[in-house]
Amino acid sequence: xxxxxxxxxxxxxxxxxxxxxxxxxxxxxxxxxxxxxxxxxxxxxxxxxxxxxxxxxxxxxxxxxxxxxxxxxxxxxxxxxxxxxxxxxxxxxxxxxxxxxxxxxxxxxxxxxxxxxxxxxxxxxxxxxxxxxxxxxxxxxxxxxxxxxxxxxxxxxxxxxxxxxxxxxxxxxxxxxxxxxxxxxxxxxxxxxxxxxxxxxxxxxxxxxxxxxxxxxxxxxxxxxxxxxxxxxxxxxxxxxxxxxxxxxxxxxxxxxxxxxxxxxxxxxxxxxxxxxxxxxxxxxxxxxxxxxxxxxxxxxxxxxxxxxxxxxxxxxxxxxxxxxxxxxxxxxxxxxxxxxxxxxxxxxxxxxxxxxxxxxxxxxxxxxxxxxxxxxxxxxxxxxxxxxxxxxxxxxxxxxxxxxxxxxxxxxxxxxxxxxxxxxxx
Amino acid sequence: xxxxxxxxxxxxxxxxxxxxxxxxxxxxxxxxxxxxxxxxxxxxxxxxxxxxxxxxxxxxxxxxxxxxxxxxxxxxxxxxxxxxxxxxxxxxxxxxxxxxxxxxxxxxxxxxxxxxxxxxxxxxxxxxxxxxxxxxxxxxxxxxxxxxxxxxxxxxxxxxxxxxxxxxxxxxxxxxxxxxxxxxxxxxxxxxxxxxxxxxxxxxxxxxxxxxxxxxxxxxxxxxxxxxxxxxxxxxxxxxxxxxxxxxxxxxxxxxxxxxxxxxxxxxxxxxxxxxxxxxxxxxxxxxxxxxxxxxxxxxxxxxxxxxxxxxxxxxxxxxxxxxxxxxxxxxxxxxxxxxxxxxxxxxxxxxxxxxxxxxxxxxxxxxxxxxxxxxxxxxxxxxxxxxxxxxxxxxxxxxxxxxxxxxxxxxxxxxxxxxxxxxxxx
Numbered sequence: 045x046x047x048x049x050x051x052x053x054x055x056x057x058x059x060x061x062x063x064x065x066x067x068x069x070x071x072x073x074x075x076x077x078x079x080x081x082x083x084x085x086x087x088x089x090x091x092x093x094x095x096x097x098x099x100x101x102x103x104x105x106x107x108x109x110x111x112x113x114x115x116x117x118x119x120x121x122x123x124x125x126x127x128x129x130x131x132x133x134x135x136x137x138x139x140x141x142x143x144x145x146x147x148x149x150x151x152x153x154x155x156x157x158x159x160x161x162x163x164x165x166x167x168x169x170x171x172x173x174x175x176x177x178x179x180x181x182x183x184x185x186x187x188x189x190x191x192x193x194x195x196x197x198x199x200x201x202x203x204x205x206x207x208x209x210x211x212x213x214x215x216x217x218x219x220x221x222x223x224x225x226x227x228x229x230x231x232x233x234x235x236x237x238x239x240x241x242x243x244x245x246x247x248x249x250x251x252x253x254x255x256x257x258x259x260x261x262x263x264x265x266x267x268x269x270x271x272x273x274x275x276x277x278x279x280x281x282x283x284x285x286x287x288x289x290x291x292x293x294x295x296x297x298x299x300x301x302x303x304x305x306x307x308x309x310x311x312x313x314x315x316x317x318x319x320x321x322x323x324x325x326x327x328x329x330x331x332x333x334x335x336x337x338x339x340x341x342x343x344x345x346x347x348x349x350x351x352x353x354x355x356x357x358x359x360x361x362x363x364x365x366x367x368x369x370x371x372x373x374x375x376x377x378x379x380x381x382x383x384x385x386x387x388x389x390x391x392x393x394x395x396x397x398x399x400x401x402x403x404x405x406x407x408x409x410x411x412x413x414x415x416x417x418x419x420x421x422x423x424x425x426x427x428x429x430x431x432x433x434x435x436x437x438x439x440x441x442x443x444x445x446x447x448x449x450x451x452x453x454x455x456x457x458x459x460x461x462x463x464x465x466x467x468x469x470x471x
Numbered sequence: 472x473x474x475x476x477x478x479x480x481x482x483x484x485x486x487x488x489x490x491x492x493x494x495x496x497x498x499x500x501x502x503x504x505x506x507x508x509x510x511x512x513x514x515x516x517x518x519x520x521x522x523x524x525x526x527x528x529x530x531x532x533x534x535x536x537x538x539x540x541x542x543x544x545x546x547x548x549x550x551x552x553x554x555x556x557x558x559x560x561x562x563x564x565x566x567x568x569x570x571x572x573x574x575x576x577x578x579x580x581x582x583x584x585x586x587x588x589x590x591x592x593x594x595x596x597x598x599x600x601x602x603x604x605x606x607x608x609x610x611x612x613x614x615x616x617x618x619x620x621x622x623x624x625x626x627x628x629x630x631x632x633x634x635x636x637x638x639x640x641x642x643x644x645x646x647x648x649x650x651x652x653x654x655x656x657x658x659x660x661x662x663x664x665x666x667x668x669x670x671x672x673x674x675x676x677x678x679x680x681x682x683x684x685x686x687x688x689x690x691x692x693x694x695x696x697x698x699x700x701x702x703x704x705x706x707x708x709x710x711x712x713x714x715x716x717x718x719x720x721x722x723x724x725x726x727x728x729x730x731x732x733x734x735x736x737x738x739x740x741x742x743x744x745x746x747x748x749x750x751x752x753x754x755x756x757x758x759x760x761x762x763x764x765x766x767x768x769x770x771x772x773x774x775x776x777x778x779x780x781x782x783x784x785x786x787x788x789x790x791x792x793x794x795x796x797x798x799x800x801x802x803x804x805x806x807x808x809x810x811x812x813x814x815x816x817x818x819x820x821x822x823x824x825x826x827x828x829x830x831x832x833x834x835x836x837x838x839x840x841x842x843x844x845x846x847x848x849x850x851x852x853x854x855x856x857x858x859x860x861x862x863x864x865x866x867x868x869x870x871x872x873x874x875x876x877x878x879x880x881x882x883x884x885x886x887x888x889x890x891x892x893x894x895x896x897x898x
Binding site: 081083099101102104108109112113117119121138140173174184185188191192229231232233234272279339343358445453460461462464 | 508509510517526527528531533535536539542543546547548549557565571601611612618619644656658659660661662669888889890891
């Protein structure tokens with residue numbers, strides 16, 4: 045009689061899912077990775093696609109290719125629609141069932157509009173490749189329309205960009221737009237001067253990068269200001285429509301006429317959390333994350349693990365940040381836990397080790413916290429570059445990105461400036 | 472009083488338009504380039520995007536960037552809807568008028584389905600970036616569905632690819648699909664063997680690459696056969712639907728069950744030809760091309776020039792081939808003609824100089840005719856590579872493509888294997 049291997053099903057091929065499956069490489073298990081995309085996305089660089097520096101394929105690796113040498117693993121392109129918790133199977137949109145002994149949910153999060161889904165058409169978020177190419181098109185179209193237009197008020201609104209939310213994504217996006225308008229497009233237009241563009245960065249708390257130290261927040265704000273970005277803190281977007289954004293400030297209200305608004309504020313965990321809560325009674329936090337046990341499992345269901353942005357995990361009373369290192373460490377932990385269980389060994393509760401954090405603000409500028417050390421400027425930028433190159437090379441030897449960056453750096457160019465899709469019929 | 476410069480309006484930023492405007496760089500004219508896309512597309516490599524080897528941005532260059540140093544030139548993102556031949560202005564979709572003294576039309580061609588537009592949803596053509604990413608998604612999805620499926624007949628249809636038309640695009644597409652199924656995806660699947668894929672190349676005339684010599688056609692067919700492509704010549708598609716293609720052969724009929732069909736057969740000139748014919752009475756040929764005078768102008772309208780795929784131009788009784796070199800030479804000629812007229816000099820009629828032609832058939836294999844010399848195999852492939860690198864580097868120093876190719880060549884990989892858009896809801 046042949047022993048049937050322990051079946052692990054991993055839903056989601058982001059950082060959490062990918063590092064979980066890779067850490068199971070030598071385990072005596074049968075792994076199925078299910079993702080509705082056929083590629084792993086290097087999300088921290090998505091803003092570079094949105095701002096024309098990289099192509100989508102340069103920050104994406106086909107999941108099958110990344111995992112093709114891992115003999116105990118198969119990849120399934122599919123969208124999970126339901127979970128049969130009792131029968132231990134996930135159900136795909138096409139009706140097929142994929143049975144599991146252990147289930148790892150790693151479906152991440154999406155943007156949320158603070159209960160105003162009607163703002164979405166006017167304020168693109170940045171979570172997927174399609175989001176990134178949409179932002180890229182809108183950004184470039186704004187300059188094109190201003191060049192073509194004749195009405196000064198309309199032109200001013202076309203050359204005004206608002207980014208809501210000054211976390212790392214918002215800051216990096218604002219910095220890149222600053223660079224595009226002041227540098228990249230400098231010589232490209234005849235009727236307008238791209239450097240006349242107004243860029244507003246709106247943040248609800250009292251400083252940019254609120255999860256960083258006040259010192260680094262200050263450094264980031266200064267770097268943004270040098271790139272022409274107008275930072276507004278303690279400022280809440282109270283209305284977004286096709287003509288712009290209304291912002292509530294500490295001392296009044298402000299209306300910004302802008303045709304292009306980007307959303308980098310709230311996140312909402314993947315809807316799979318809701319489904320799981322309905323089936324198991326597990327609690328969700330305010331952002332829809334699944335409140336997991338100290339070993340990342342679901343209360344009463346040790347066979348279900350939740351990792352990455354979908355996991356609500358408090359450490360020292362604080363939710364862990366929704367960044368790649370959290371997901372990676374949780375993915376590795378989940379793999380270790382499963383292997384420990386197969387050997388009847390106990391595994392210590394999950395503990396996040398914060399190696400540091402980094403955010404770039406345009407060319408030659410970044411803020412960094414590595415271990416206890418905080419620094420900013422060109423040194424932080426070099427650190428950012430070095431660490432991202434390490435990560436990228438680790439996961440798929442994508443040395444070409446390095447060439448692309450070097451090339452863009454020296455030429456001041458962004459080659460991936462494509463407006464695709466049917467823009468003529470767009471609002 | 473300031474002399475008003477002669478206004479040249481160029482519609483279309485493909486090879487014809489781009490080489491026309493660049494050849495006018497030092498002319499005492501005011502140039503406006505109008506394109507509905509913000510980029511020039513290196514169309515001969517579009518099949519490499521469709522087959523996951525390159526990213527769209529790698530074969531596209533922002534028009535503004537390419538032309539930003541040309542002081543006498545401005546670029547307008549817009550779609551021409553009409554031409555006021557009497558008032559000498561083109562009218563854009565948004566209603567604005569762009570006046571000209573000389574008009575150059577270079578809007579190219581699109582695919583045509585031999586009077587069967589209803590086939591289009593089932594048989595993607597390959598003319599735009601969106602076409603290429605659509606083909607890429609369909610190609611990869613076919614393998615994904617076969618991996619997921621269980622019904623043998625459905626799986627066989629999912630692993631059957633039909634390419635209609637064996638001109639250079641059809642041959643290159645078929646060769647690349649052969650390579651993908653036999654090589655690139657070799658290790659990526661568990662339930663299927665991608666090498667089991669059937670690839671049919673359907674050609675109406677009695678040989679592949681009918682514009683090449685019979686000797687090269689034979690060499691191309693042999694190379695295709697080695698890659699597993701089944702060539703059917705003297706074969707006409709008589710029906711395309713969601714289940715496959717019906718083909719009329721010399722001696723009967725054949726039905727190919729296939730979920731994925733690509734169209735590389737007929738072309739149809741841009742609809743601007745029809746508009747021009749309505750306004751000027753100029754004749755169109757069967758494919759909708761504008762039958763131009765020996766100097767590429769429209770009869771009775773010397774101020775309107777037509778170049779590239781939109782131009783019907785017979786040389787030695789034959790329509791010139793719809794390839795980049797034709798458009799480039801005609802663009803350069805148009806610029807020369809305009810400058811000659813400004814100096815009151817006569818310009819000799821246009822004459823196409825055929826430098827040769829090249830088509831690749833997968834890795835290490837191509838057919839080439841350079842001047843009077845014909846050859847095939849790895850030497851032809853090296854020539855193809857060399858000439859394409861020269862062209863690419865000439866127009867925008869895109870050395871990165873060279874790195875990408877070298878990388879893919881040695882790793883046998885195609886990194887740009889992204890399925891984008893909403894595939895779950897696709898037929």
